[in-house]
Amino acid sequence: MAPRIAHVDDDLDIREAVECILSKDGYEVDSYLTMQDFINSLQDATKRPDLAILDVMVESMDAGLTAYAQIHKRFPEIQTIFLTSLGDMIRPYFENGSHEWVCIIEKPVEPKNLLAIIHDRLENTRAAIQTA
Amino acid sequence: MAIAEFSWAESKDQAKLPGINGNKLKLNDEILISNICWFIIFRWVVIAALIFLQILALLASDTLTQLGIVEQKNWPIAITIVLSLANAAYIYALDYCQPSKYNSPSINLWAQIIIDLICLSVVVHYIGSTSTPASFFYILHIALACIFFSTLESLCVTILVSAMYTIVLLIENSMFIPVPNPILIDDNLSAENLRRNSVLLWMFALDILFFVVWYVVSRLSLVVRTHERHLLDAYKQINQAQVEKDQYAVLMTHQLKSPLDAIRSKINLIKAGYCGEASPGVNDALNKIDNRAQSMSSLILDLLRLERLKDTCLNTAVLESVDIETTLQKSIEKLIPVANSKQVALYVSIDNFICKVIPDQLEILLENIIANAITYSHDNASVEITSEVNRLNQSASITITDHGIGIENKDLPNIFNEYFYSPRASLHNKASSGIGLSIVRIAAENNKLQIKVASEPDAGTSFTVIFNNIQLPTDKQELTDQLPLTESSLP
Numbered sequence: 001m002a003p004r005i006a007h008v009d010d011d012l013d014i015r016e017a018v019e020c021i022l023s024k025d026g027y028e029v030d031s032y033l034t035m036q037d038f039i040n041s042l043q044d045a046t047k048r049p050d051l052a053i054l055d056v057m058v059e060s061m062d063a064g065l066t067a068y069a070q071i072h073k074r075f076p077e078i079q080t081i082f083l084t085s086l087g088d089m090i091r092p093y094f095e096n097g098s099h100e101w102v103c104i105i106e107k108p109v110e111p112k113n114l115l116a117i118i119h120d121r122l123e124n125t126r127a128a129i130q131t132a
Numbered sequence: 133m134a135i136a137e138f139s140w141a142e143s144k145d146q147a148k149l150p151g152i153n154g155n156k157l158k159l160n161d162e163i164l165i166s167n168i169c170w171f172i173i174f175r176w177v178v179i180a181a182l183i184f185l186q187i188l189a190l191l192a193s194d195t196l197t198q199l200g201i202v203e204q205k206n207w208p209i210a211i212t213i214v215l216s217l218a219n220a221a222y223i224y225a226l227d228y229c230q231p232s233k234y235n236s237p238s239i240n241l242w243a244q245i246i247i248d249l250i251c252l253s254v255v256v257h258y259i260g261s262t263s264t265p266a267s268f269f270y271i272l273h274i275a276l277a278c279i280f281f282s283t284l285e286s287l288c289v290t291i292l293v294s295a296m297y298t299i300v301l302l303i304e305n306s307m308f309i310p311v312p313n314p315i316l317i318d319d320n321l322s323a324e325n326l327r328r329n330s331v332l333l334w335m336f337a338l339d340i341l342f343f344v345v346w347y348v349v350s351r352l353s354l355v356v357r358t359h360e361r362h363l364l365d366a367y368k369q370i371n372q373a374q375v376e377k378d379q380y381a382v383l384m385t386h387q388l389k390s391p392l393d394a395i396r397s398k399i400n401l402i403k404a405g406y407c408g409e410a411s412p413g414v415n416d417a418l419n420k421i422d423n424r425a426q427s428m429s430s431l432i433l434d435l436l437r438l439e440r441l442k443d444t445c446l447n448t449a450v451l452e453s454v455d456i457e458t459t460l461q462k463s464i465e466k467l468i469p470v471a472n473s474k475q476v477a478l479y480v481s482i483d484n485f486i487c488k489v490i491p492d493q494l495e496i497l498l499e500n501i502i503a504n505a506i507t508y509s510h511d512n513a514s515v516e517i518t519s520e521v522n523r524l525n526q527s528a529s530i531t532i533t534d535h536g537i538g539i540e541n542k543d544l545p546n547i548f549n550e551y552f553y554s555p556r557a558s559l560h561n562k563a564s565s566g567i568g569l570s571i572v573r574i575a576a577e578n579n580k581l582q583i584k585v586a587s588e589p590d591a592g593t594s595f596t597v598i599f600n601n602i603q604l605p606t607d608k609q610e611l612t613d614q615l616p617l618t619e620s621s622l623p
Contacts, residue, residue, distance in 0.1 A: 014393065112404070
């Protein structure tokens with residue numbers, strides 16, 4: 001079964017670009033306009049993604065970070081990547097010691113780079129599950 | 133149907149600062165404890181002085197008698213013992229006992245004041261309450277109480293001082309005992325009356341002085357405390373404004389950069405063939421659009437970076453011990469794609485050292501200097517990154533040398549100025565925002581680093597960053613191999 005990826009962004013052009021790239025590579029993509037839409041969708045176990053790509057500033061300054069905290073607590077198995085215009089500039093908003101595991105990609109969407117990171121993240125999860 | 137009500141009326145209390153109100157301007161426990169410690173140290177000094185005087189009296193009693201200083205009795209020893217025991221008790225109560233209702237810093241301080249006043253009264257009595265200036269030492273206690281206590285408490289101390297001095301005078305002159313026979317007046321009695329009048333005069337004069345001193349010092353103290361509070365409030369407001377300013381800058385950056393990101397994402401889709409095959413002409417045009425959009429994105433992010441670096445001066449940034457080798461590697465890793473696109477080889481040869489800096493800012497500083505070295509190099513050139521560690525004066529330097537277009541002599545003094553624009557540099561690098569070196573300057577200022585620049589037009593430039601007070605790594609691990617970090621050398 002193709003890995004499922006959720007993407008949350010309030011910019012239609014970015015949503016289209018990500019969906020186009022990932023669908024062509026065989027991923028099943030669910031795009032959401034708001035964090036709340038995405039969090040609501042998690043109630044349905046069949047729609048739960050393997051990986052989530054979150055924008056940071058959707059609706060409010062830190063909606064992405066708040067949503068991340070919630071998702072990480074409730075569904076730690078879902079891998080998360082931030083795709084934001086501000087890139088590394090949002091690092092100060094993370095708590096100390098999180099530099100290693102928080103993956104931040106700066107926009108614009110670059111197909112080769114995005115696919116490599118997603119592939120890498122999903123491979124790591126698979127390897128972790130197998131060793132466990 | 134949802135209804136929401138909005139109101140933007142400004143709160144009247146918002147800008148109001150606390151007025152002068154003595155009782156509300158009490159010092160907190162933390163400050164009281166630091167004062168207690170200071171008093172204890174001060175008291176140890178007094179105890180040491182008393183012991184020294186007693187030793188001096190023992191060793192040179194004859195000389196002192198000749199000088200007119202009469203050997204005192206046992207009171208200095210008693211005072212020394214009482215003060216020492218009291219000091220030990222204060223320390224014990226402060227450091228080794230759990231704070232409780234009966235063991236608070238305030239009670240500790242009150243105990244100190246009362247015992248000190250009793251000791252001072254004894255000293256005043258033995259030295260001379262009206263014949264020597266010893267009684268003026270009471271004023272010191274009043275002043276300290278005004279500085280460290282509320283107005284009401286300092287008034288209590290003043291009343292206590294006044295009462296103690298009065299008691300000393302009354303005891304000394306037996307004024308508690310009524311005169312048995314006032315009818316018989318002789319010369320002796322008249323002298324006695326004169327002496328009593330003089331004592332009464334001393335009593336009233338000094339008591340009035342005590343209250344005047346209390347009034348003046350407590351007023352001054354209130355003014356100082358009010359200003360201190362105003363400063364604290366202003367500092368809080370500045371910090372709050374800084375946070376809001378940063379949020380605003382982040383929001384603006386995001387709003388400005390988002391449309392560019394959407395445009396560039398679409399360009400990337402076309403370039404990668406997701407929208408069908410594009411002709412070479414279209415691809416060429418897209419590359420040019422992308423380059424311009426990229427410069428604009430970099431400028432927007434650089435502006436945010438610059439704002440954040442400027443804010444660091446006001447906030448208390450945390451300096452950390454940073455391993456220069458790791459930081460340099462991080463900065464270089466980010467720039468490898470840029471170096472590869474220009475076929476510029478990066479040669480790194482450094483001795484590792486540890487410096488106290490703001491980690492992110494050092495990374496930004498090095499990244500900007502190295503990025504500049506690559507940008508202003510000619511294609512297929514090289515950039516050398518070397519270091520020099522001076523173990524004797526614990527300093528080190530990192531030098532980044534390029535063989536590019538160089539900087540003209542007339543431009544060299546201005547390169548760190550904000551938005552300095554050099555047409556020659558812009559001709560070589562159309563994407564120049566002009567704020568890269570301003571960022572370097574502010575990062576260097578915040579981290580107290582010096583920068584030396586040497587340049588020769590058409591020959592190249594070298595930037596040397598000088599670090600003071602460095603430490604050497606304990607494991608003595610050094611990176612001394614010359615590693616050309618180009619695409620070909622990467623796995």
